[in-house]
Amino acid sequence: MEEVLTVIAGKTEMWIDEDHMILTSGQSLIVPAHRKHGFRNVGSAILHIHAVLASASFEATFEGSTEPVRRWLPSSE
Structure with a gap:
């Protein structure tokens, strides 16, 4: 699923594969x-990021973890 990460406040280093970049508000x-x-906070202030996912479900595996995290939106039925 495609994802859009927007910096609301602060300064962050974000990366996709081996490409790293610095983004600000x-x-x-x-x-x-x-x-x-x-991403990681590279500024002195609190980092606020807004994430928009192109799917109703979310799955991620974090560095050092062997178990994926899965979340789904409740059914509208």
Whole structure:
């Protein structure tokens, strides 16, 4: 699933695979589906990021973890 990460406040280093970039408030990164990506706070303030996912389900595997995290939105039925 495609993902859009937008920096609301703060300064972050974001990456997709081996490509790293610094983003600040108002900037966004579009992450193509099935690409390894992440972010970390590189500023002195609290980092606020807004994530938009192109799917009703979420699945992630975090560095150092062997179990994926899965979340689904409740059914509207």
